[in-house]
Amino acid sequence: PELDKSFIAHALTLPGEAEMGIRMSEKGAIDPDAIHEAWLFMATSIAGHLKGELETIFEQNQTHGAYTVDPPSVGRRSLKNLAMAYLGRLGTPEIRTFLLDQYRAARNMTEKIAALAVLSHIDCPERSTAIELFYEEWKSDVLVLDKWFSIQAASQLTDTVDRVKMLLDHPAFSIRNPNKVRALIGAFCSANPWQFHQSSGKGYAFLGDRVLEIDRFNPQIASRMVAAFNHWRKYDPDRQALMKAQLERILNTPELSRNVYEIVSRAVK
Numbered sequence: 001p002e003l004d005k006s007f008i009a010h011a012l013t014l015p016g017e018a019e020m021g022i023r024m025s026e027k028g029a030i031d032p033d034a035i036h037e038a039w040l041f042m043a044t045s046i047a048g049h050l051k052g053e054l055e056t057i058f059e060q061n062q063t064h065g066a067y068t069v070d071p072p073s074v075g076r077r078s079l080k081n082l083a084m085a086y087l088g089r090l091g092t093p094e095i096r097t098f099l100l101d102q103y104r105a106a107r108n109m110t111e112k113i114a115a116l117a118v119l120s121h122i123d124c125p126e127r128s129t130a131i132e133l134f135y136e137e138w139k140s141d142v143l144v145l146d147k148w149f150s151i152q153a154a155s156q157l158t159d160t161v162d163r164v165k166m167l168l169d170h171p172a173f174s175i176r177n178p179n180k181v182r183a184l185i186g187a188f189c190s191a192n193p194w195q196f197h198q199s200s201g202k203g204y205a206f207l208g209d210r211v212l213e214i215d216r217f218n219p220q221i222a223s224r225m226v227a228a229f230n231h232w233r234k235y236d237p238d239r240q241a242l243m244k245a246q247l248e249r250i251l252n253t254p255e256l257s258r259n260v261y262e263i264v265s266r267a268v269k
Contacts, residue, residue: 146183
């Protein structure tokens with residue numbers, strides 16, 4: 001209890017799946033499925049064994065006064081939101097109701113986003129409700145909506161790539177807006193390794209389609225997006241073949257920009 005709460009929150013945070021992939025690549029091929037299974041096992045085990053302690057931490061670090069950004073307040077919010085994230089991994093009806101209540105009760109953006117992010121990984125009505133509430137409240141703020149897109153793109157639900165495709169047609173999204181592209185497509189490819197690297201190759205095909213689409217009017221952004229394929233050789237043979245197929249498909253596209261050509265040809269070479 002005497003330690004800095006931001007430090008405690010940092011120490012109790014599991015390494016991300018992308019970071020684990022980097023460590024795994026030092027000894028062999030990256031296995032996104034194994035990494036996700038191990039990460040989920042750890043998070044769920046911690047939540048199950050320490051449910052009571054996590055609930056206590058959450059309550060003890062509630063902020064009842066005005067929103068402030070001083071270090072102690074930031075630390076309390078970080079620790080409280082981490083406890084909430086662990087509890088969310090249990091996914092029980094009680095927890096889902098608790099998360100939606102926390103979203104509704106949140107008095108600042110940090111807490112709203114934290115509750116929405118936890119719900120984003122649970123396939124439940126509460127998730128849909130929170131997503132709709134957030135959009136209705138912030139639909140006039142284009143910068144805040146970037147976070148809304150990113151949270152949905154980072155969801156660990158197995159149909160995320162299909163949801164991301166649907167969001168391409170959302171009225172608030174524009175494929176010609178670089179910030180929106182980074183918020184939705186970029187977040188899916190970089191912040192959601194398990195879904196981007198799903199063994200079906202749907203994530204790779206999705207990125208290939210978007211790169212070719214964007215390259216027609218913004219080669220700079222397209223070249224940044226296609227860089228998600230740069231480390232294709234670090235994965236298992238099946239995923240390597242799927243990523244290489246997309247790279248070759250892009251490389252063989254007529255009138256490809258020099259920006260994208262340089263990135264892709266270097267990756268294949």
